[in-house]
Amino acid sequence: MAEENVPSKEHWLSIGEIAHRSGVAASALRFYEDQGLIASRRTAGNQRQYQRSTLRRIAFVQAAQRVGLALAEIKNALDSLPEDRTPTRADWSKLSKTWRNRLDERIAELERLRDDLDSCIGCGCLSLQRCNLYNKEDRLATRGPGARLLNVGIPGEA
Amino acid sequence: MAEENVPSKEHWLSIGEIAHRSGVAASALRFYEDQGLIASRRTAGNQRQYQRSTLRRIAFVQAAQRVGLALAEIKNALDSLPEDRTPTRADWSKLSKTWRNRLDERIAELERLRDDLDSCIGCGCLSLQRCNLYNKEDRLATRGPGARLLNVGIPGEA
DNA sequence: CGCAGAGTTCAAGCCAGCTTGAGTTCTTGG
DNA sequence: CCAAGAACTCAAGCTGGCTTGAACTCTGCG
Numbered sequence: 001m002a003e004e005n006v007p008s009k010e011h012w013l014s015i016g017e018i019a020h021r022s023g024v025a026a027s028a029l030r031f032y033e034d035q036g037l038i039a040s041r042r043t044a045g046n047q048r049q050y051q052r053s054t055l056r057r058i059a060f061v062q063a064a065q066r067v068g069l070a071l072a073e074i075k076n077a078l079d080s081l082p083e084d085r086t087p088t089r090a091d092w093s094k095l096s097k098t099w100r101n102r103l104d105e106r107i108a109e110l111e112r113l114r115d116d117l118d119s120c121i122g123c124g125c126l127s128l129q130r131c132n133l134y135n136k137e138d139r140l141a142t143r144g145p146g147a148r149l150l151n152v153g154i155p156g157e158a
Numbered sequence: 159m160a161e162e163n164v165p166s167k168e169h170w171l172s173i174g175e176i177a178h179r180s181g182v183a184a185s186a187l188r189f190y191e192d193q194g195l196i197a198s199r200r201t202a203g204n205q206r207q208y209q210r211s212t213l214r215r216i217a218f219v220q221a222a223q224r225v226g227l228a229l230a231e232i233k234n235a236l237d238s239l240p241e242d243r244t245p246t247r248a249d250w251s252k253l254s255k256t257w258r259n260r261l262d263e264r265i266a267e268l269e270r271l272r273d274d275l276d277s278c279i280g281c282g283c284l285s286l287q288r289c290n291l292y293n294k295e296d297r298l299a300t301r302g303p304g305a306r307l308l309n310v311g312i313p314g315e316a
Numbered sequence: 317c318g319c320a321g322a323g324t325t326c327a328a329g330c331c332a333g334c335t336t337g338a339g340t341t342c343t344t345g346g
Numbered sequence: 347c348c349a350a351g352a353a354c355t356c357a358a359g360c361t362g363g364c365t366t367g368a369a370c371t372c373t374g375c376g
Contacts, residue, residue, distance in 0.1 A: 027365055045372045047323055066271055096275050103272045113224055114261045117254050203342045205353055
């Protein structure tokens with residue numbers, strides 16, 4: 001109980017430790033720092049030191065990425081957390097709820113797509129006029145390059 | 159009824175027509191062709207001509223992208239279709255079912271994530287030992303750069 | 317004290333999925 | 347027959363999210 005509450009002697013972690021414990025490469029951590037997602041202080045010899053709570057932030061970043069958010073969006077969200085004082089339960093809770101909405105939306109979207117797919121299996125995609133999938137794309141035209149959806153199992157790998 | 163069945167006089171479409179009707183930019187269509195996703199024949203003057211069925215292929219590509227597949231994977235799937243003869247209902251049906259599995263998996267994954275998020279809201283992410291989100295990331299470490307998840311509403315735009 | 321191993325900073329590279337631009341050629345209606 | 351507009355081919359560029367490499371510096375055990 002007296003472990004996170006007592007800020008007495010913070011135990012700072014090196015980038016290597018953070019990398020190891022979070023599973024995120026050190027290069028990625030530096031990148032995150034550049035992007036303002038995490039912060040560090042430096043030792044006399046200019047080496048990064050992280051607070052324990054950074055692990056939590058990183059976990060959150062990863063979860064958010066899985067939900068489908070871009071780093072910039074994640075940064076925005078994290079910026080709403082108090083920079084200095086350790087975030088309270090309520091702080092995280094608020095963030096999580098936003099994520100939850102996104103997730104629900106995304107799940108709903110995929111379910112819609114699945115239903116369309118079902119009807120598509122029925123129609124065999126032969127009656128172009130009728131097929132939901134076919135007709136839908138008219139309005140989609142998702143603009144811009146870059147990330148689109150999940151890519152489970154990296155294509156070029158294995 | 160005698161419209162898709164009778165192959166008598168194929169009506170070929172220019173890239174402009176295909177672009178307009180599919181909502182996909184001509185440049186993207188050329189790119190798809192480079193990648194082997196669609197095919198065209200050429201006029202005497204070297205301009206592309208597409209079959210009507212190409213629209214269907216494109217619709218399929220778009221749907222698959224929404225499901226979260228990379229173009230390379232989509233190509234693989236499409237390659238299992240008969241290149242020459244117009245795909246039958248059974249052909250598409252088979253493909254659609256694979257998609258459907260992917261979709262189900264993806265939906266399940268997001269639901270799991272949502273549940274974790276719920277429990278995370280409960281724990282407030284304060285008990286690091288217990289939090290699902292937190293502990294999960296240990297094993298995730300999704301490798302490789304590039305597309306990850308959906309990005310609804312392009313970050314840099316609007 | 318010495319040296320290996322961990323860290324540091326740039327800059328450049330990579331992959332996906334396209335777009336943009338330059339320079340050229342086809343096609344077609346008036 | 348000719349000009350406008352549609353298409354063609356490259357090559358280069360762009361966004362995200364990192365990784366890789368080179369060239370150095372710190373830190374800590376023996």
